[in-house]
Amino acid sequence: MKKIITALLLASSFAAHTTNNEFTATQLQQVSELRDKALNSDLSYQLLESLTTEVGPRLPGTDNDKKAVAWAKAQFEQLGFDKVWLEEASFPEWRRFSESGKIITPSEQPLHLTALGHSVSTPKAGITAEVVLFETLDELIAAPANSLTGKIAYINYKMNRDIDGNGYGPAVRARSTGSVEAAKKGAIGYMMRSVSTAHHRFAHTGASRYQDGVSKIPNVAIANPDADQIARLIALGKPVKVNINIQTEDLGEGQSYNVIGQFNGTENPEQYVLIGGHLDSWDLGTGALDDGAGVALTMAAAKHISEIKRPKRSVRVVLFAAEELGLWGAKAYFKQHANELDKIVAAAESDFGADVVYGFESNVSAHSLPIVRAIAKQLAPLNVAYIAKNDAHGGPDLIPLKNATSAAIFSLHQNGTDYFDYHHTADDTLDKVDPVKLKQNTAAYAVFAFMAADAKTTIKAKPAK
Incomplete structure (x- = not known):
């Protein structure tokens, strides 16, 4: 205001x-x-x-x-x-085929998630592992080497609401490079709270990227109510395991067109x-x-x-x-x-x-x-x-x-x-x-x-x- x-x-x-x-x-x-x-x-x-x-x-x-x-x-x-014309544009083509998730322990519960753009697939049966929570990307970056071996890293950063959307930039950092930083610490998967101000149970997708020389791990966002649920379960002090199953494909270079009209x-x-x-x-x-x-x-x-x-x-x-x-x-x-x-x-x-x-x-x-x-x-x-x-x-x-x-x-x-x-x-x-x-x-x-x-x-x- x-x-x-x-x-x-x-x-x-x-x-x-x-x-x-x-x-x-x-x-x-x-x-x-x-x-x-x-x-x-x-x-x-x-x-x-x-x-x-x-x-x-x-x-x-x-x-x-x-x-x-x-x-x-x-x-x-x-x-x-x-005048109306097309101009070619090439890009790395990617597809999402299916996605699902669930909390395994301490009790089985559905997990509303979505694959982030460019994410690799999980195996057909998905991946199941304990979740380690971080409040920010910087906290994940500061984690000790190999501290996430065999685990799923999870960033719980909450985006703020504002008329000009100024919370988007800080929140999207975790989407862009979170999986890279998680993989550097040995994680086999990466989850994040959706880059979102919503209270409804929809997961928010968006582009992510990998880094040459760093293992590519499955990369998902979870709906905000589910993010809160994960955080509450972890706060109880007992191991929380989840299963993530996403099937995606990198299709190499794709082609589309800018469409242009002029008076x-x-x-x-x-x-x-x-x-x-x-x-x-x-x-x-x-x-x-x-x-x-x-x-x-x-x-x-x-x-x-x-x-x-x-x-x-x-x-x-x-x-x-x-x-x-x-x-x-x-x-x-x-x-x-x-x-x-x-x-x-x-x-x-x-x-x-x-x-x-x-x-x-x-x-x-x-x-x-x-x-x-x-x-x-x-x-x-x-x-x-x-x-x-x-x-x-x-x-x-x-x-x-x-x-x-x-x-x-x-x-x-x-x-x-x-x-x-x-x-x-x-x-x-x-x-x-x-x-x-x-x-x-x-x-x-x-x-x-x-x-x-x-x-x-x-x-x-x-x-x-």
Whole structure:
């Protein structure tokens, strides 16, 4: 709440600094019409419903992933985008086939778990071993050598809940490298509390990785109520044994596609505003929040812009491939376009669910801040506050862009208070999306992209350090 109040105070102070020199009265009227159109359109929800219903889960490399690529291309074409094309992206392909678990001692109880992405299989009968609990990854790292021989390491780190999801980074460390550190100590398996703020009994999956020269051990997350149960049993002071049975497969190099649609600008079509999300999802749910909403709302935002006016610069929607397995589509896109990254005048990704956008933040040259403030003024009717730090990080698929060059990156901050209740679970389904909130997201992206593309002056990135 403190962060929201601070942002609102910042919003109230920027009006005096805003100049209208970048936008004519006619342009601002067009912005108003665009905002209203998006708020009164069901297009983004219709697209999301179609993707999650007709395609469903979209694990990279699966038949459904291929169907999603075909779906996106067809939708772009049907919506009348001027250019629609595919760009190849390769990634390490992985499959989950079955998974189960149970507590063996001191009493037999079901254990709700899921394999983490890239995990190796257990033997057909699973693995059964005593559990050793650690509260943090650092505690596991500090464990004595060979202290986990023949055992299953378990990290019980609890993620905190916050509007901006700031608990995700610290919690995800255990998911990324926990099995590596456990194997170094001799463990035959690795469990972790789900990277989750939920109280429901769904396990949360997500990508993990192994390290060359370190044994690959089965790697799972357990539902938070089960994590609490394990912790209580261990606190009783008697050995707790569990059985983990996951059947997975590493299929080598896979192939998918970034799907791209563009409405061409009228004056400088080679320059473009990049918006989008990632087309793939995990296989447990239907990927409505992660990231079907981002796909749908950015496609719809661009379409609504085209219905009001073609801006000076192009608006490009990029639906990135294989984000969940390691940003592979994003890496491929920015590598392929490495010699023309200066053509991107502004970039923003929607990949944080479908709750309301509450804040707008830039990461641009100081010379471009008048444009930013003008955009922020037009977002204010959507109850979007201006965050004046000018230090936006953007979505995950923009990380390769940030690493490659200085870029004008924007964040349209969504309320993520409940996002990690559903993230990467079987509970990530269409019913979790509020159509009214999705319209507000769509309107915010439409206003941002239109104004960034139609400003008198081209937005510039911060000078490279």
